[in-house]
Amino acid sequence: MNYVLIIHEVVDYSSWKKQFDQAANLRKAAGEISFQVLQFQHEPNKVVHFSHWDDLEKAKSFFDSPEVQQIRLDAGVKTPEFNYLNLIDSGIL
Template identity: 25%
Template sequence: MTIAHILHRVADYDAWRKVYDSVGDMQKDGGVTQESVHRMVDDPDNLLVIHHFDTMESARAFFGRSDLRDAMERGGVQGEPRVELFE
């Protein structure tokens, strides 16, 4: 199993959440088996997203998808997200 921690800031959590919730099928197609979203206590537009994958290869492929990048842009992700992969 591979676990991905994605850290990023968004312009507006509610707007980002609508986009995030709309791409559930893309996540499933990309190999995400579990997901969760966490907001920083003192900065609720600073997020930690956790995705689980069966393999490292599926995780790497998922984060290379252009439709994921498009969704992040639509959701108002600011700057480059920090993606950490763990086995």
């Protein structure tokens, strides 16, 4: 299974979330299957976007595209950290 973990600070969470929600169809068309959004406990403008993708190369192409780069700028994203991950183990305890 393929996952993308993005950690970034945003200027304003509410503004970022609006842009994030508006891009849902773009993400789905690019191969995003599911996502979770998390906030740092004491830093509400520090956000984690954790998502499951059908293909990591498609995910990389999507996040590197000029259109998505502009969306990030418009959403007030500060220096995102992208991590492309392959699941090697999981469980429920």
